[in-house]
Amino acid sequence: MHPENSRRAAPVTDAYSLEVSAKDMAALTAAAPQIVPGSTISIPYLANQDNAARLAAAQAVRGLGLEPMPHLSARRMTSLAELESFVQCAVAEAGVRQCFVIAGDPSTPAGPFPDSASLIETGVFERSGIQVLGVAGHPEGHPAMGMSDGWDVLQSKCRSIEQRGMRPLIVTQFAFDADAVLAWLQTLRERGVHHPVRIGVPGPAGVAVLARYAALCGVGACASVWSKYGVSIGKLFGTAGPDRLVDRLAAGLTEAHGRVSLHFFPFGGIAQSVSWIAQYRTRAA
Template sequence: MGVAAIHPAWEVAPAFITEGYSLEMTAKDRDALTKAAPHIAPDTPIAITFLPGETMDARIAAACHVRASGFEPMPHLSARRIASQDELAEMVERLTVEAGAKRMFIVAGDPPVPAGPFADTLSVLRTGLMETHGIKAIGIAGHPDGHPALDSDGLWQALDDKCSEISARGMAPLIVTQFGFDADPFLRWLTDLRARGIAAPVRIGVPGPAGIKTLLRFAAHCGVGASAAVMTKYGVSITKLLGTAGPDALVDALAAGIGAEHGPIRLHFYPFGGLERTVAWINDYSAANGARA
């Protein structure tokens, strides 16, 4: 299955680094999406997170809202938070029928003990529910900064196994990375990814503009490298926690560093400072840098 299964925009190389971006939202962000929608390109992929405090109905309503707003919903499924096969089947059926979802993003999830029969992404994939319900593409997580539960070899093996399983089931794999503050780990990871023969398209995770304390809080929660040296490179003094920061330096460095050898790449924005603020930043950056990025 080709890149068009992920999104038609992948068939043509982007003219500049922010072209063809995707966004993330929670079930609580429906009003924010309504306000930001006029400034988002039609058919933009929007991922809907699977947070423990949100109900199935709320997540499905958010996916329906994404579709009704003219964008492509990509709902998350968190394997270890799903209590049963029936619950998974109901979610997948409702998301495809009610929201017209054609793409899903599957992660193992944070709980150390699964709530039901699904311990990881592969166990969800092996139910066969995704392809049975017409899902065309599956997003999976990439970890350029590493993962606390797996060493490097384990991470690469898991990524390869998931890409192979998705492809074998007639769907297209898409790797979406955790966010980061430094372009260098992303570029090294992309080089290693392609050297290992993993050809799946990649979305690089970029933190949207937000308060510095907010960015550091998310970084600590997600295990993302945020040392003083990294944050200084990002344009933040770790000793000055007031104020806000945007990803200008990071996106500039990615634009300069990503080449044809890295394969198909787009950006995925985590709107820690809010959807409207993130979309405004993307549009401002694109207007100022699109011709040269």
């Protein structure tokens, strides 16, 4: 890491969040002593986990002195009553103050909600006491809509959240190309969207594992992007960490990019990601 990058890296690594599923609470508990107290733990909405498991995970996160942020998948939500019940229980039983809304993978909704905007419009979140509502950002473009439509939808959701008395938060899909992320951030701010952004970063993992997740999530990973990330396309058996990506983000971010922090996807395991973050923060201090 270059010295000039280290000086700039501290702000972007001072606050971070982690994506941890309900089944990984034991691993999170083991790693918790290394995690900055109060850090946000984002709990994804996975099809093979029920609401009871998600609620228990939020309670476990709160018990560790961390901030739970459960995801709500619009197309997997069967009814308004289910949405209300989960959000109200999360607030009452786990002290949840922030949620993250997504459309979800199914092409056909299981209930009345076709997209994340329809969840926001129910009014359930502000009535239940949610203070921060997260929405997804896509630096490489939305998989289901054009770039122009994607910007319009993102801005519309942020306005709706603000009008309902909550604070919008934008959390992006993970990426390997820092230059693409920086360009997206610049456009976001030029369009007048100044809400906090958490940039998705893959935690250290096997290169083959990273490639598999990239394919599943529609993330660009051509040879030139892999090279920027520090991976040789001919060597898929090693491991790779996000050092170059985070260095480049830290070096490229300016005040004009607004409030930006990192959101880690621990594809190689929670312990590995948390250890990497702690070491990087020490070097950057």
